[in-house]
Amino acid sequence: MGYKDKPKLAVWKFASCDGCQLSLLDCEDELLAVAGAVEIAYFPEATKAVQPGPYDLSLVEGSITTPNDAERIHQIRRDSRFLVTIGACATAGGIQALRNFKDVKEFTSIVYASPQFIETLNKSTSIADHVKVDFELRGCPINKEQLVEVLSAFLHGRKPNVPTHSVCVECKRQGIVCVMVANGTPCLGPVTQAGCGALCPAYCRGCYACFGPKETPNVAALTGWWREELNVSDRDVVLALRTFNAAAPPFEKESFRNEH
Amino acid sequence: MNFCNSNHASKVIDRQALDNLFGVLRSQSYTLFGPKVSDQAIVYDEIQATDDLPIGWTDEQDAGSYRLKKRDDQALFGYVVGPHSLKKYLFPPAQRLWQVSRDGEQIKLSPEPEDVVKRAFIAIRSCELHAMAIQAQVFTGGEFVDSTYDSRSRNTFTLAVNCGQAGNTCFCTSMNTGPEVTAGFDLALTEILDGARHEFLVEIGTELGAEVLNAVDFRDAEPEDQQTAKEIVNRATGQMGRSVDTTDIKDLLTRNHGNTRWDEVAERCLSCANCTMVCPTCFCSTVEDVTDLSGDNAERWRRWDSCFTMDFSYIAGGNVRTSTKSRYRQWMTHKLATWHDQFGTSGCVGCGRCITWCPVAIDITEEVAAIRRTDVAGATEPLKRGA
Ligand code: SF4
Ligand code: SF4
Numbered sequence: 001m002g003y004k005d006k007p008k009l010a011v012w013k014f015a016s017c018d019g020c021q022l023s024l025l026d027c028e029d030e031l032l033a034v035a036g037a038v039e040i041a042y043f044p045e046a047t048k049a050v051q052p053g054p055y056d057l058s059l060v061e062g063s064i065t066t067p068n069d070a071e072r073i074h075q076i077r078r079d080s081r082f083l084v085t086i087g088a089c090a091t092a093g094g095i096q097a098l099r100n101f102k103d104v105k106e107f108t109s110i111v112y113a114s115p116q117f118i119e120t121l122n123k124s125t126s127i128a129d130h131v132k133v134d135f136e137l138r139g140c141p142i143n144k145e146q147l148v149e150v151l152s153a154f155l156h157g158r159k160p161n162v163p164t165h166s167v168c169v170e171c172k173r174q175g176i177v178c179v180m181v182a183n184g185t186p187c188l189g190p191v192t193q194a195g196c197g198a199l200c201p202a203y204c205r206g207c208y209a210c211f212g213p214k215e216t217p218n219v220a221a222l223t224g225w226w227r228e229e230l231n232v233s234d235r236d237v238v239l240a241l242r243t244f245n246a247a248a249p250p251f252e253k254e255s256f257r258n259e260h
Numbered sequence: 261m262n263f264c265n266s267n268h269a270s271k272v273i274d275r276q277a278l279d280n281l282f283g284v285l286r287s288q289s290y291t292l293f294g295p296k297v298s299d300q301a302i303v304y305d306e307i308q309a310t311d312d313l314p315i316g317w318t319d320e321q322d323a324g325s326y327r328l329k330k331r332d333d334q335a336l337f338g339y340v341v342g343p344h345s346l347k348k349y350l351f352p353p354a355q356r357l358w359q360v361s362r363d364g365e366q367i368k369l370s371p372e373p374e375d376v377v378k379r380a381f382i383a384i385r386s387c388e389l390h391a392m393a394i395q396a397q398v399f400t401g402g403e404f405v406d407s408t409y410d411s412r413s414r415n416t417f418t419l420a421v422n423c424g425q426a427g428n429t430c431f432c433t434s435m436n437t438g439p440e441v442t443a444g445f446d447l448a449l450t451e452i453l454d455g456a457r458h459e460f461l462v463e464i465g466t467e468l469g470a471e472v473l474n475a476v477d478f479r480d481a482e483p484e485d486q487q488t489a490k491e492i493v494n495r496a497t498g499q500m501g502r503s504v505d506t507t508d509i510k511d512l513l514t515r516n517h518g519n520t521r522w523d524e525v526a527e528r529c530l531s532c533a534n535c536t537m538v539c540p541t542c543f544c545s546t547v548e549d550v551t552d553l554s555g556d557n558a559e560r561w562r563r564w565d566s567c568f569t570m571d572f573s574y575i576a577g578g579n580v581r582t583s584t585k586s587r588y589r590q591w592m593t594h595k596l597a598t599w600h601d602q603f604g605t606s607g608c609v610g611c612g613r614c615i616t617w618c619p620v621a622i623d624i625t626e627e628v629a630a631i632r633r634t635d636v637a638g639a640t641e642p643l644k645r646g647a
Contacts, residue, residue: 033553152553161548165533165569168619172537173353173564177299177343180619182326190532190619204299215570216584218530225620229324 007056007155010042012076014062014069015096015124019141020087021045021061030148037155053079057154060133063089063124065096070121070130077131084150085127088140088244092212095140097124097247124247135160140210140244143195163194164215167207170198179206186226188240191217191250212245219254234258270481270489271462271473275336278449278460279310280476281419285380288472290417293349294382295342300328302342304349307382310336321427321501321612324621334458337383337451340427341611345540346392349379350412351399357408357547357560375408380417384445386438387430387611389420391540393444397603398543417468420445424492428501429612431625435504437609439496447473450489461489502612502625505632506596512632513597517589521630526585528620533566535614535622536591541607544572567591592627 011021025046027034041051058080064070077083088094099107100123108115127133137150146162153160163169167189171178179185179201187206189198193214200207213219219241226232232240241255273281282292286308296305297314307313319339320327331338359370392413399409423439432438441448446469450461461481464470536542546565551558565572567590573581581587599607608624615623 030553037553148553149550152551152555155553156551156555158549158551161550163569163571165566165571166530168532168534169537169564169566169569172343172534175303175344175348175353177301177303178326178534178617178619181324181617182300182328182343184325187619190530190534216531216582218528218584221528221620222530225324229621 006037006039008041008051008054009038010053010055010058010076010080011040011045012042012058012060012062013045014060014073014090014127015065016062016087016089016094018045018061020090020139021059023086023142023144023147024059027144027148030144034148034151038151055080057082057084057151060085060090060127061087063093063096063126064130065121065124066119067121068119073127073130082134082154083127083131084135084137084154085133086137086142086147088138088210088212089124090127091136091138091248092245093124093126093247095244095246098242099124100247100252101242126247137162138193138211139195143197146195165194166190166214167192167194167196167198167201167211170194170196171201174198174202176201179204180230184230186230186232186236186240188222191219191222208243209241209251210244212248213250217250219250220257223254223258234260269464269470270486271464271478272481272485273460273462273473273476273478275310275458275460277476277478278336281447281472282307282309282382284472284475285417285419288378290378290380292380292382293346294419295337295339297328301326302328302339304342304344304346313337313383314339318425319427321429321616322621323429323615323623323626324618326616333453335424335451335453337421337449338425338453340423340425340430341385341388341613343538343613343617345538345611345613346381346384346388347395347540347543349381350392351395351409351543351545351564354561354563355408357562359557359559361558362556372408374411376411376415378415378417379412380419382419383421383449384418385421385423385611386441387432387435387609388540389418389441389444390435390437390609391611394541394603394605394607394609395543397605398541401603417472418445418447418465420448420465422448422450422489422493423496424451426496426499426501427612427616429615429623430500431502431504431610431612433497433500433503433610434506434625435606435608435610440493445469450492452485452488452492454488459485461485502610502615502623504610504625504628506606509628510597510600512628512635513593516631516634516636517593519631519634519636521627521634522585522589524630525588525622525627526583528622529584529588530620531568531584531587532619533568534617534619535624536566536568537564538613538617539595540611540613541595541609542566546572567594588622592624595624596628 108118150160180187185206188209189207192209193211195211223237237258241251294307399406420441445465448463595607
């Protein structure tokens, strides 16, 4: 793509657990190559040295949960040539989006001694709900190989190879036996985007949908099968859909439909 | 794989001789791949001896359901096909095609070395042999030969087995692909298990097969052995769990593009692609180029893909099959109808895998029957883009 100097990378944090940023530090073998290919200009998790913007690439972790953050993300967008969100919080609101289904005031009054000091929004929302996002990298946490792939693609001006098909394709390519067909274990794999390497089915567990809804997800057909053939209760369907990607629209819609 | 339709001379061996036969293959540098119990299913994996086979196991299959069950005998081959097929060996799920690296001005291209592994496929069913022949036609039958498939299929030995029972999702008789093994094998077994008697009738398909068999103890088959073996295969024929009326099927599907049944199946279909992944003839792949961070090294990979994924039908300007309806229709119509135009055979061998391994029990035989029931003869709807 032709940067005269090394492109400047910034890593930002919003409401999140830091796990996705840690995936970058966890790149071990590739970390030196990353540090060699980009100038790490803003990454408080890794270094105190901070350089002013603009930045060529911003990685954004976390969801928007406070009025202050809702402002801050706009400045980051203005300072960034490319903005890539990383993880379920940034792309779908994360586990903290469970608040979206309840009254947050009630929570703050129970949890905090002086709730009047807590300034928080009613909903946890994705970054794309606030600003234009150039690419969304899914996962809770993200997969470090996919992160390196996104960075390489950015550096060389090409499209990242990050498939949006089901987890099933990953299972089948690896020869993993389907846990739902062979064992009757409810699995979200058929409606979930690949990327984890089919981690749970490889250990005979159903998929928890850490990577959020796949392209064209038919959540109603899958959960209908769970209820009718696998005897999963409506309540358990709701619980399965309300985890790390609870506010992703296809999961949210279907969880509402099963709620009584 | 050699095809030989001559009158197969038959012999009879016992379990010890079968084990010795595995040993003969190994001593000729073959790696053996065959059925094995793993993660609650019978899959294909590397095996060494008959002890590794799913002895005393069977599988109960239905649409969207597969369960292993204990048999009340010690049969070596008392089950049908599982989630894996031989395509994983001949057309690997992920395969590097070449690597390229840059050193200053120098570009170095390294093609993948030719695969020279000698593979012996053990306990291969008739439908599987037909599927192999269909994929061989796809990859090597035309003007452009897929060299990786070609090299992988060249050094194989096939020890086939006649089915003594059929599964609940099997319909090979409808597709004329089984259950009797008729071609494409080096040796073919029929397991005869009757009280204390445990023997295997062996048919010889090729000279290579004869040579391997000659290295172990056998006796000539008596007419009664042949008769028993015939009855065993007939039993399987009588047990087919599914069937398809293939009369006029190509025209039936082509003229039913507008049938509302496709909308119904699309309501249920997850577009998860499991059906295409388990199908032993489905051959679609995607090719990806990857670079490392430095940009000095790149690789080209080929991976299994599916007509059910969005990326697969993405061409310049957009996706040509955005709806699940159009994707399911494309898959089934290709399998059963347009495959004939393209390759001169059906793309379906009636193995039933797509039925068993569909997580929501969509059944290709049921879909054909439904289309036939609601045949909109003559009422073709012009194809709309993405419809
Ligand atoms: S037919 Fe079944 S296996 Fe195939 S894509 Fe649809 S839901 Fe998945
Ligand atoms: S379409 Fe289904 S039954 Fe036919 S060969 Fe493929 S997996 Fe087997």
